[in-house]
Amino acid sequence: MDPSAVIPQEDPAAAPDFAERLDEAQQTSDAVIARVFNPPPLVMVLSGPSGVGKDEVIRRMADRGLDFHFVVTATTRPQRTGEIDGHDYHFVSVAEFAEMIDQDDLLEHAVVYGDYKGIPKQQVRDALASGQDVVLRVDVQGARSIKQILPEAVFIFLMADSLEELERRLRERKSEPPDRLKLRIATARQELKRVMEFDYVVINRRDELDRTVDFIQAIIRAEKHRVKARTIVV
Secondary structure, X not given: OOHHHOOOOOOOOOOOOHHHHHHHHHHHHHHHHHHHHOOOOOEEEEEOXXXXXXXXXXXXXXXXXXXXXXXXXXXXXXXXXXXXXOOOEEXXXXXXXXXXXHOXXXXXXXXXOOEEEEEEHHHHHHHHHOOOOEEEEOOXXXXXXXXXXXXXXXXXEEEOOOHHHHHHHHHHHOOOOHHHXXXXXXXXXXXXXXXXXXXXXXXXXXXXXXXXXXXXXXHHHHHHOOOOOOOOOO
């Protein structure tokens, strides 16, 4: 029997160009290595139930020198004792907030516990253009909205080590009347069920703030070494 009748003969013209493929592989490898040394900026969405400690975590991240731009949220809620306008939040009137919506100045906005909150779009654009990572602090509802707009962002769910601990923290704040506190606790219970919508979950234990920041820093480092970088377009 003629061996050629049994063994398929490869058409030399159709054979893969091994040298060309090797060159493409080398170029891809070089691009990945270059990106590790100069990674693109990230958008990190830090979320979780009310009272879990999002503000404290972000302040400690800044105190420890992590290089990021914190986007200051605009809100119509009253300013609390110790909060600084333009640093913790941009405290605006309902009319001013409506103007921001009309001008398409907000990445997303929502009504949270009866007050409006929104993420200023230009802050995000400017920080990314400068090559700086961006941190957004939003409630769980806001995180869902942002995921539809920026699916390539890094979504981190911050939580206490138990529901009882979370309720204890909310009560210790003593910043709200009993009826609103009850609403926050009920909302927090529902928000905990949505943890699977996030990329990472970090437990913020009492008196272990630095450990919480260590975990977040580890997430950032891992994301900077992804083979396929996240592409953020605002």
